[in-house]
Amino acid sequence: MTQKQEQLSKNQQIVLSIIEKAKGPLKAYSILYNVQKRGIKAPLQVYRALEKLIEIGKIHKIESKNAFIACKNSDCEISKATAFSICNNCEHVKEIKNTKLSKYLSNFEDNSGMKYKKYNLEFFGLCKDCKLKQ
Amino acid sequence: MTQKQEQLSKNQQIVLSIIEKAKGPLKAYSILYNVQKRGIKAPLQVYRALEKLIEIGKIHKIESKNAFIACKNSDCEISKATAFSICNNCEHVKEIKNTKLSKYLSNFEDNSGMKYKKYNLEFFGLCKDCKLKQ
DNA sequence: ATAACAAACGTTATATTATAACAAATTAAG
DNA sequence: CTTAATTTGTTATAATATAACGTTTGTTAT
Ligand SMILES: [Zn+2]
Ligand SMILES: [Zn+2]
Ligand SMILES: [Zn+2]
Ligand SMILES: [Zn+2]
Numbered sequence: 001m002t003q004k005q006e007q008l009s010k011n012q013q014i015v016l017s018i019i020e021k022a023k024g025p026l027k028a029y030s031i032l033y034n035v036q037k038r039g040i041k042a043p044l045q046v047y048r049a050l051e052k053l054i055e056i057g058k059i060h061k062i063e064s065k066n067a068f069i070a071c072k073n074s075d076c077e078i079s080k081a082t083a084f085s086i087c088n089n090c091e092h093v094k095e096i097k098n099t100k101l102s103k104y105l106s107n108f109e110d111n112s113g114m115k116y117k118k119y120n121l122e123f124f125g126l127c128k129d130c131k132l133k134q
Numbered sequence: 135m136t137q138k139q140e141q142l143s144k145n146q147q148i149v150l151s152i153i154e155k156a157k158g159p160l161k162a163y164s165i166l167y168n169v170q171k172r173g174i175k176a177p178l179q180v181y182r183a184l185e186k187l188i189e190i191g192k193i194h195k196i197e198s199k200n201a202f203i204a205c206k207n208s209d210c211e212i213s214k215a216t217a218f219s220i221c222n223n224c225e226h227v228k229e230i231k232n233t234k235l236s237k238y239l240s241n242f243e244d245n246s247g248m249k250y251k252k253y254n255l256e257f258f259g260l261c262k263d264c265k266l267k268q
Numbered sequence: 269a270t271a272a273c274a275a276a277c278g279t280t281a282t283a284t285t286a287t288a289a290c291a292a293a294t295t296a297a298g
Numbered sequence: 299c300t301t302a303a304t305t306t307g308t309t310a311t312a313a314t315a316t317a318a319c320g321t322t323t324g325t326t327a328t
Contacts, residue, residue, distance in 0.1 A: 024197050063197035110232050113262040114219055121255045128247035
């Protein structure tokens with residue numbers, strides 16, 4: 001019974017747990033600093049774990065910040081359809097779960113003859129808290 | 135007659151002209167290499183020009199590639215609403231001009247209480263040429 | 269014209285983000 | 299067990315980006 005590899009390796013588990021505990025996105029070298037007490041010593045060990053975690057959809061990369069956040073949305077398990085809201089003031093980041101949006105974008109076609117298999121969308125603005133403080 | 139500063143500085147002109155001539159997005163250090171014969175010697179000179187050009191909407195940054203591309207779309211002069219299609223095979227990048235899409239996204243609201251002022255969207259897939267060659 | 273201010277420049281050094289290369293250890297499958 | 303594939307550990311280095319500082323140039327108002 002060829003059971004699909006769902007088990008994460010030790011380093012992958014360590015890195016994932018740090019990211020899942022975090023309130024916001026973490027940068028690779030901040031993750032490294034956080035896991036050094038657990039035996040991970042080199043950047044590459046972190047980047048390799050990140051690569052795998054992204055591949056299986058457990059985390060996403062916030063491209064505009066070079067930072068990594070846990071997926072809270074079982075809909076994008078394969079990291080093919082991601083959308084985030086990012087506060088320009090407090091840098092708060094949230095994954096957007098919106099079926100209409102994801103359907104709209106997943107089905108989007110233009111006149112280029114290109115069929116899109118994946119997208120990443122980042123919205124920027126002021127979060128509720130920061131809007132009040134202005 | 136307080137005429138709005140629309141004149142680009144020397145370095146900004148040099149960097150912009152390189153980016154406009156290019157077929158695809160250029161990386162900062164590749165731009166640097168290209169402009170060294172024109173007197174620009176240091177990365178910071180390039181990055182400062184890039185920053186300004188982005189600010190005034192002449193170019194955009196392709197976040198997933200850390201590369202810069204000229205704006206072909208007068209609709210996003212202020213770089214507040216950008217969308218690109220990116221070929222996973224040949225890395226061809228094209229700015230998407232689609233009024234429906236940009237209206238949909240500019241007006242998008244979710245239940246977060248956040249009003250978005252800016253977005254960046256990157257689609258990935260195979261371009262027409264690469265699809266044929268598969 | 270000239271003083272005052274803002275924007276752009278030049279330069280050196282350094283910070284931050286990410287990957288190459290290689291060998292050893294671990295895990296999954298036949 | 300054997301073989302193949304994945305993961306690991308390690309060192310070194312590549313690629314991307316900014317800090318800090320002083321100078322020069324361009325704009326604006328008197
Ligand atoms: Zn997700
Ligand atoms: Zn905020
Ligand atoms: Zn544009
Ligand atoms: Zn292509």
